[in-house]
Amino acid sequence: MKLYEKLADEMTEAVRRGVFAAGERIPSVRQASQQHGVSIKTVLHAYALLESRGIVETRPQSGYFVRDAVATAAALDEPRLSRQPAAQTPPVAAAVDVSRLVLSTLRSIRAHDAVPLGSPYPDPSLFPWRRINQYANAIARRHASWNLIDDLPPGNPELIRQIARRYAENGVPVDPDEIIITLGATEAINLSLQAVAKPGDTVAVESPTYYAMLHAIERLGMRAIEVATHPVHGIDIEALAQVIARQKIAACMVMPNFQNPLGFQMPDARKQQLVELLAAHEIPAIENDVYQELYFGEARPSTLKNYDTKGLVLHCASFSKSLTASYRIGWAMPGRYRTQVEKLKFLNTLTTPSVPQVAVADYLRQDGYDRHLRHVRKVYRQQASIMTAMVRRFFPAGTRMSAPQGGYVLWVELPERVDSMRLYQAALARSITIGPGMMFSMRDDFRHFIRLNYSYPWTAQTEAALKTLGDLVARMA
Amino acid sequence: MKLYEKLADEMTEAVRRGVFAAGERIPSVRQASQQHGVSIKTVLHAYALLESRGIVETRPQSGYFVRDAVATAAALDEPRLSRQPAAQTPPVAAAVDVSRLVLSTLRSIRAHDAVPLGSPYPDPSLFPWRRINQYANAIARRHASWNLIDDLPPGNPELIRQIARRYAENGVPVDPDEIIITLGATEAINLSLQAVAKPGDTVAVESPTYYAMLHAIERLGMRAIEVATHPVHGIDIEALAQVIARQKIAACMVMPNFQNPLGFQMPDARKQQLVELLAAHEIPAIENDVYQELYFGEARPSTLKNYDTKGLVLHCASFSKSLTASYRIGWAMPGRYRTQVEKLKFLNTLTTPSVPQVAVADYLRQDGYDRHLRHVRKVYRQQASIMTAMVRRFFPAGTRMSAPQGGYVLWVELPERVDSMRLYQAALARSITIGPGMMFSMRDDFRHFIRLNYSYPWTAQTEAALKTLGDLVARMA
Structure with a gap:
C-alpha cells in the first residue's frame, strides 16, 4: 500500500469513528503533513483520494470538509420514483399480501448471524437498556x-x-x-x-x-x-x-x-x-x-x-x-x-x-x-454520511440514493437490470442481509431498489459487506 | 354471643384458614368437647349451626365433614339456564356490543379500592412473581x-x-x-x-x-x-x-x-x-x-x-x-x-x-x-368451598349457585326480581365490586346473575362484603 493510501485510510477511519463529524473541516494540508510526518504532496494525494471516495469535499478558500451526505445527496442522486409516474398510469387498488415476503426476510435475518444491513430495527446496543431495566426492576420490587x-x-x-x-x-x-x-x-x-x-x-x-x-x-x-x-x-x-x-x-x-x-x-x-x-x-x-x-x-x-x-x-x-x-x-x-x-x-x-x-x-x-437522543441523532447522522459515501464508492455507475433527513435507513436505487430479490439471495449466501425493495410496494416498481440500515456502528466487516454488495450489483447490472 | 356461637365461629374460621380442608372430618363431638372445655351439648349446638351455615355436613356413622362445595353444590343448586330454553325459542344471531359494559366495570373495579369480588383476574399475590422477575432480570443482564x-x-x-x-x-x-x-x-x-x-x-x-x-x-x-x-x-x-x-x-x-x-x-x-x-x-x-x-x-x-x-x-x-x-x-x-x-x-x-x-x-x-400449581389449586378449591358456604349463609332463599370444578369464579343466580346492574351500583357505593351477569350474554337472560371471584384470601372484610351483598339482594328480591 502506498503512503498516501495509508493516510487516506486513516482519515477515512477517523471520519467513520466520528473524530471528524459531517460538515467539519479536516486538518489543513500543512497541519496533516506535520502531524503525520509526510510530505505535502502525499497529503494532497491522500485528500484527493478521500474526495474521490466521496468522504470529503473541498470548499474554495476554506479547505477540506467532511462531506455531509444529508445535505448534498438529494440533489446529486435523487431516485426516480417509478417507471410509471402516477399522473400517467392511474394506480389500481389492490388487495394486499406483502407480509409473507417481509416475514421470510426477517426470519432469514434472524437465522443468519449476518451483517444486519437488512434489519428494519435500530441497533439495540445504542438503547439505554440498562437504565430502563433498572426502573423496571425497581417497580417490580x-x-x-x-x-x-x-x-x-x-x-x-x-x-x-x-x-x-x-x-x-x-x-x-x-x-x-x-x-x-x-x-x-x-x-x-x-x-x-x-x-x-x-x-x-x-x-x-x-x-x-x-x-x-x-x-x-x-x-x-x-x-x-x-x-x-x-x-x-x-x-x-x-x-x-x-x-x-x-x-x-x-x-x-x-x-x-x-x-x-x-x-x-x-x-x-x-x-x-x-x-x-x-x-x-x-x-x-x-x-x-x-x-x-x-x-x-x-x-x-x-x-x-x-x-x-x-x-x-x-x-x-x-x-x-x-x-x-x-x-x-x-x-x-x-x-x-x-x-x-x-x-x-x-x-x-x-x-x-x-x-x-x-x-x-x-x-x-x-x-x-434528551441526552440519549442527542447522542443517537449524532451517531445516525454520522453513519448516514459514511454509508452514503461507501455506497458511492463501491456500487457501480447508475446507482442512486436517498438523502435521509432522519432515521437510520438508506434507500438505494440500483441499475435497472438488477433484481433485488436475486441480490438478496446472493447476499444472504455471503452472510449479508439487505431489505429488498419489493417489500415496500405491491407494484413491481421497486424491484431494483434496496434498503440499507446504517444504525449499527461502522466496522471493517460492514465495509467489506458493502464492497461485496457493490461487486454483486456490478455483476448483475 | 352465646358459647356455642363462639365455638361455631372459631370452627368456621379454622375451615376458612384451611385448618380443615374440604372433605376432611372435623373433630368428633367428644374430642371438641375436651379440646375446648365445653359441654357435649354446646358442641352439638355449635355443629348444628355449622351445618345450617353449610360449612359442614353429617355423614351417618362417620361424623361431621367439611362440606365440599365442588362435589355437592351442583346437585343442590343447579342454576336454571335461561328463561327460554334454546329448543323452544330459537336463538337469534346478533351483532355484539358488550365491551362497553365490561370496560366500564373493569374501570370501576380499578378506580375503587374495593373488595375485588368482581375482578375477572386471579389474586396476583399468589403468583411466584419474585422468581419470574429474577429470571427476567438475569436475562436482561x-x-x-x-x-x-x-x-x-x-x-x-x-x-x-x-x-x-x-x-x-x-x-x-x-x-x-x-x-x-x-x-x-x-x-x-x-x-x-x-x-x-x-x-x-x-x-x-x-x-x-x-x-x-x-x-x-x-x-x-x-x-x-x-x-x-x-x-x-x-x-x-x-x-x-x-x-x-x-x-x-x-x-x-x-x-x-x-x-x-x-x-x-x-x-x-x-x-x-x-x-x-x-x-x-x-x-x-x-x-x-x-x-x-x-x-x-x-x-x-x-x-x-x-x-x-x-x-x-x-x-x-x-x-x-x-x-x-x-x-x-x-x-x-x-x-x-x-x-x-x-x-x-x-x-x-x-x-x-x-x-x-x-x-x-x-x-x-x-x-x-408444579409445586406452585399444587398450592394454588388447593387454595382455590378451599376458597370455592368457603365462598359457596357463605353465599348460602348470607343470601336469601331462591339463590342458586354453580359448583366450580376448577378456576376461581362462582356463578350465582339471584332471585329473579333482582337486577344485577342495580346490585352492582349499590355494591360499588359500598366499595364492593361484583361481575354483573349481563357481561356474559347479549340476551337478557342473565340480568339476575352475578359472578364472584374467590381467588383472594378469605378475610373478615370479604365476609362482611358478602353479608352486605346478601342484605342488598334480600332487599331487592
Whole structure:
C-alpha cells in the first residue's frame, strides 16, 4: 500500500469513528503533513483520494470538509420514483399480501448471524437498556403483586402525561386525554385503521410505503392504492387529489417524517396542504411518526397534528425506535376517533403490560432521554454520511440514493437490470442481509431498489459487506 | 354471643384458614368437647349451626365433614339456564356490543379500592412473581442488547418446547411446530377467530359465555349466536346441532374446562361429541383453555384437541391465570390454520416481547411450576368451598349457585326480581365490586346473575362484603 493510501485510510477511519463529524473541516494540508510526518504532496494525494471516495469535499478558500451526505445527496442522486409516474398510469387498488415476503426476510435475518444491513430495527446496543431495566426492576420490587387491571386502556396516567409533555415542548398541540397506550406503533396503526375503515374499503398509501402500512391494510381485508411519493417532498399531493376525485378513499396512511424507506422530512407547507386536502374530503389521515425523535436537523419536525383542525389525524408513534424496542410501548392520538380506538385496544389485546409502561414513564421523568437522543441523532447522522459515501464508492455507475433527513435507513436505487430479490439471495449466501425493495410496494416498481440500515456502528466487516454488495450489483447490472 | 356461637365461629374460621380442608372430618363431638372445655351439648349446638351455615355436613356413622362445595353444590343448586330454553325459542344471531359494559366495570373495579369480588383476574399475590422477575432480570443482564427480531413469530423455541412438554405429559397430543406464542390468550382467540371467519359470519358461543369471546366477535364485525349451556355438562350439543342445521356457522367458541362464568368441566364424552359434531360439518372449534392448570380434580382435564382428528380445533391458552398475568404470555395451537394464525400474529402485534418469553421458559425449565400449581389449586378449591358456604349463609332463599370444578369464579343466580346492574351500583357505593351477569350474554337472560371471584384470601372484610351483598339482594328480591 502506498503512503498516501495509508493516510487516506486513516482519515477515512477517523471520519467513520466520528473524530471528524459531517460538515467539519479536516486538518489543513500543512497541519496533516506535520502531524503525520509526510510530505505535502502525499497529503494532497491522500485528500484527493478521500474526495474521490466521496468522504470529503473541498470548499474554495476554506479547505477540506467532511462531506455531509444529508445535505448534498438529494440533489446529486435523487431516485426516480417509478417507471410509471402516477399522473400517467392511474394506480389500481389492490388487495394486499406483502407480509409473507417481509416475514421470510426477517426470519432469514434472524437465522443468519449476518451483517444486519437488512434489519428494519435500530441497533439495540445504542438503547439505554440498562437504565430502563433498572426502573423496571425497581417497580417490580415495589409492587409485590402487580395487577393486570392496573393501567387498563387508555394506559398508565403518568406515562401519558410524559408523552403529552414532550409533544407540548415540541409545539405539537396535544390533549393528554387523547393519548392511548398501545403495543408498539404496530398496534396503534392497526387500531387506527380499523377505527376509520371497513373491510373492502380502499386506503391510499405512499409508494414506496413502509410495509407495516400494507400489513395493516392486509390484516383488515382492505385495499391499498399507492400514490407516487417524492424522495424529498413526500406524497404527491396532486396525484392524491386525482385519486380522491376518481374513487372513494376511506383513509390515507403516511409517514411524513423520515419515511421508511425514503428518509424524507415532508416540508411543513406540504404537510399542511396534505391535511387540508384530506380534511376537505373528510378523509382521516393515519400518521406514522415513529422516527419523530431521530431528526438530523435543528429541531423536532412538525406533525400532521399541527395542522389538524377537524380531529381527522390519527397520530401513531412509539418508543421502539428511540428508547427501547423490547418494551413495545407505543401510542395513538386518534383525534375524533379516540373512543373507538380505545375500545378496539381493549378488544385487541386487553391491556399493554403495566410494568413496561411505568418503567418508561419513570425513565422519561427521571433520566436522560434528551441526552440519549442527542447522542443517537449524532451517531445516525454520522453513519448516514459514511454509508452514503461507501455506497458511492463501491456500487457501480447508475446507482442512486436517498438523502435521509432522519432515521437510520438508506434507500438505494440500483441499475435497472438488477433484481433485488436475486441480490438478496446472493447476499444472504455471503452472510449479508439487505431489505429488498419489493417489500415496500405491491407494484413491481421497486424491484431494483434496496434498503440499507446504517444504525449499527461502522466496522471493517460492514465495509467489506458493502464492497461485496457493490461487486454483486456490478455483476448483475 | 352465646358459647356455642363462639365455638361455631372459631370452627368456621379454622375451615376458612384451611385448618380443615374440604372433605376432611372435623373433630368428633367428644374430642371438641375436651379440646375446648365445653359441654357435649354446646358442641352439638355449635355443629348444628355449622351445618345450617353449610360449612359442614353429617355423614351417618362417620361424623361431621367439611362440606365440599365442588362435589355437592351442583346437585343442590343447579342454576336454571335461561328463561327460554334454546329448543323452544330459537336463538337469534346478533351483532355484539358488550365491551362497553365490561370496560366500564373493569374501570370501576380499578378506580375503587374495593373488595375485588368482581375482578375477572386471579389474586396476583399468589403468583411466584419474585422468581419470574429474577429470571427476567438475569436475562436482561445476560443480553446486553436484546433485539426485537429475536423470537419473532412463532416465538421463542425453548418456551414453545416447554409448553409442548407440559401438554405431552398431560396426554394432550401436540406438535411443537403448531404452537404460536401470543400476547395472552386474548390475542390467541382474536387471531384464531380471524383465521377461520370473516366479517358478517355467524359464530356459535356458549350462553352464558366468557365476554372475551363476544369481544373477539365484536372486534371482527361478526355475529354471535348463543347456545344454551348446562352448568355441569357444558354447551347443549343437541341445541348446537339444531342451530347448525338451521344456518351457516363459521366457527364455534367454547371453554370446555372451568368455563368462565359457569365453572364446569365438560365430561370427556361430551367433549368428543362436540368435536365430532363440528367436524361432521367442517366447522372450526376455538377452544379457550386458560384455566387448564387450575383443576380441583385429580388430573388435568382433557381438551378438545384430544379428540381432534381433522385439525379443526384452534386451542388457545395462556400463563396469565396460573403463573403471571403481567407478562402477558399466551399461545395458540391452531391445527390446520397454523400458517394463517402465525401470519395474523405478525400483522397484529409483530412479535411478543422476547424477555418475558424467555423468562417464562426459564421458570418452566428450572423452577417449581408444579409445586406452585399444587398450592394454588388447593387454595382455590378451599376458597370455592368457603365462598359457596357463605353465599348460602348470607343470601336469601331462591339463590342458586354453580359448583366450580376448577378456576376461581362462582356463578350465582339471584332471585329473579333482582337486577344485577342495580346490585352492582349499590355494591360499588359500598366499595364492593361484583361481575354483573349481563357481561356474559347479549340476551337478557342473565340480568339476575352475578359472578364472584374467590381467588383472594378469605378475610373478615370479604365476609362482611358478602353479608352486605346478601342484605342488598334480600332487599331487592
